Amino acid sequence: MNDHLETLSPPSLWRHFRTLCNIPRPSGREAELVDVLERWADARGLAHDRDGFGNLRLCKAATPGHERAPGVILQGHLDMVAQTNADHPHDFTRDPIVTYVADGWLHADQTTLGADNGLGVAAALAILEDDTLVHGPLEALFTLEEETSMGGAQQLAEDWLEGSLLLNLDSEDRGEVYIGCAGGADVVVEAQWPTVALTDSEQPMRLALRGLSGGHSGIDIHKGLGNANRLLVRVLRALEPYAARLIDYHGGTLRNALPREAFAGLALPSQHIEAARVRITALEATLRAELAGIDEDVTLGLERVEERPAEALSEQASRALIAALHVAPCGVERMSAELPGVVETSNNLGVVSLEKGRFYLCALVRSLRDSATQDMADRFAALFSLIGAQTHIEHAYPGWTPNPASPLLARFCHLHQQRLGVEPGVKVIHAGLECGILGGKYPQLDMISFGPQIRGAHSPDERVELASVEEFWMLLRGLIEDLAD
CATH class of the missing domain: 3.30.70.360 (Alpha-Beta Plaits)
Structure with missing residues (x-):
């Protein structure tokens, strides 16, 4: 199912997104996907563990010579919103998401696409398997039940994460970076x-x-x-x-x-x-x-x-x-x-x-x-x-209090200007990112959030702009390499 995704660019990211589309993952039913990701990590020799709630962490050692670089946490949530029209027979506990491309955007057939936050998860997995990338210590944190209760973030184990920089990959606007969000x-x-x-x-x-x-x-x-x-x-x-x-x-x-x-x-x-x-x-x-x-x-x-x-x-x-x-x-x-x-x-x-x-x-x-x-x-x-x-x-x-003086934000803005010729918009979003909760448990974290262009999230009109995914991938790789120096 969804073979055409592997013809898109960047191929490694879309290959992982295909896996996410083919494995049902509504909130509260992420167990099968967690098992698949753990087997994938074992095959690649990546360390992994779960906390008491079931949140998953995958770890990759730094590129030799970059062990002293600050640890970077790539963070996203595994679950997706399960929405379809009442007259469309789709079982989110059993059926894969059926995708198609139209006019430069990826859509799903009468259901939510799961780009929120499947593309962030897929990008983190693609980073972990990229052996050409120069990086410091990496952790990928995948939380559960974000869409229904923020349960994974709320119950996240303390004294578990080791990195000092967190990249939340759950934003949905090209050309923007988020440094704060609403609570709820x-x-x-x-x-x-x-x-x-x-x-x-x-x-x-x-x-x-x-x-x-x-x-x-x-x-x-x-x-x-x-x-x-x-x-x-x-x-x-x-x-x-x-x-x-x-x-x-x-x-x-x-x-x-x-x-x-x-x-x-x-x-x-x-x-x-x-x-x-x-x-x-x-x-x-x-x-x-x-x-x-x-x-x-x-x-x-x-x-x-x-x-x-x-x-x-x-x-x-x-x-x-x-x-x-x-x-x-x-x-x-x-x-x-x-x-x-x-x-x-x-x-x-x-x-x-x-x-x-x-x-x-x-x-x-x-x-x-x-x-x-x-x-x-x-x-x-x-x-x-x-x-x-x-x-x-x-x-x-809780909400996520903005920190305009964030050194991580400054690095990202410089990279954005360098690669794209324009600085990103620095924004606060009226939506619930997990950063506010994570920051309460790990107050030392310096955090930003960015992602590709997603529209219609939480509805069957959800879609993602393909060109923005390539741009997102370029910025993510570039930032990780920059932070390794």
Whole structure:
């Protein structure tokens, strides 16, 4: 599978990326890939070990004569976001990622590509096998469960890593280098709502919102893309005059991906069905107009359901839940005053579900300020407490404080200028890199993050620019050789 990848340049990097595409690796299921990489390391005579959480480290001794150079850690995460449209049959626990090239970009066939962070991992592996490269002591650190909880970084063993310089290979913008990132936390809301039997006059219906682009809940949050949960709740609010009651709801699959689709089961009085259809048709036109040029392919559909469920939420519970979701924070909350053009605080209504009265919501709050993350979580708790729901925080992680005076940054900028004729943009990203957590465990580390040009991460539109991968590889090799002197 994916034989064509080995015809791309640089061949060693793409050969390893092919391996990553062919081995399923959604978050929490990286074990098979770890085993493969350990066998690969054994075949090359590379030392390797794991910490208590299962994070993998591969080590390569310095080129003779460069043993006193600072140790360099190449860092990436093994897992990938598993996203596909609801009508595309892909099993991320079993099926390989199918890739193709179009117009200078590598894509996947209706699924996420896994370039985030597969290309960083592949580059680190290619560096380790490059016997022509002059380098100091090298470590490749591959963490687990980054996309769901930052679990690998959170549980990383202390006093394990030996290097003093860390190259995080998990950025997605050509011509830029990152020196800081937002922290974040999952805000989880849960409740059990009262249900009441459907009446003879009520017809079960299925309301579907589809066609949104989706994207990364951090780096794409400011682009005005549609959030399926936000939009479908708006539609449900508009249907309240027709006495619609929620039977169930399913929107989004990952808290760090902008939801592309959402579905609601409704108990709708038969005499209101046609009026509701007319209202939905008008709302579809409204949403398309509002999202023109951004996400204008959104569709709304209302269909009868043959199988008749026993119960739906009571009218009071249905109205209260829809109202709370309608006013819940979503999107950009505040832009940074210190860093123009950078989002300071945001929230993504990532996963919302309702089944037999059991309600679950997982939102991902991000901020450059940990205090703002806590405040947003408290606002969720205050809002949903008004309707009797319970709120708690999971998987909180700190941001990465920028260090503009970093010697490693200066070396990289000089190399970028020397090789490409222009200095890179020095940026802070509104996304969760693992550097903030790693820096807390290893405060002596000097860190930067860079990578190739990836667009549409965390969505089936994920793609990587092939020319940027060659440039990324050139800069990575050049920086490691430069640091060996």
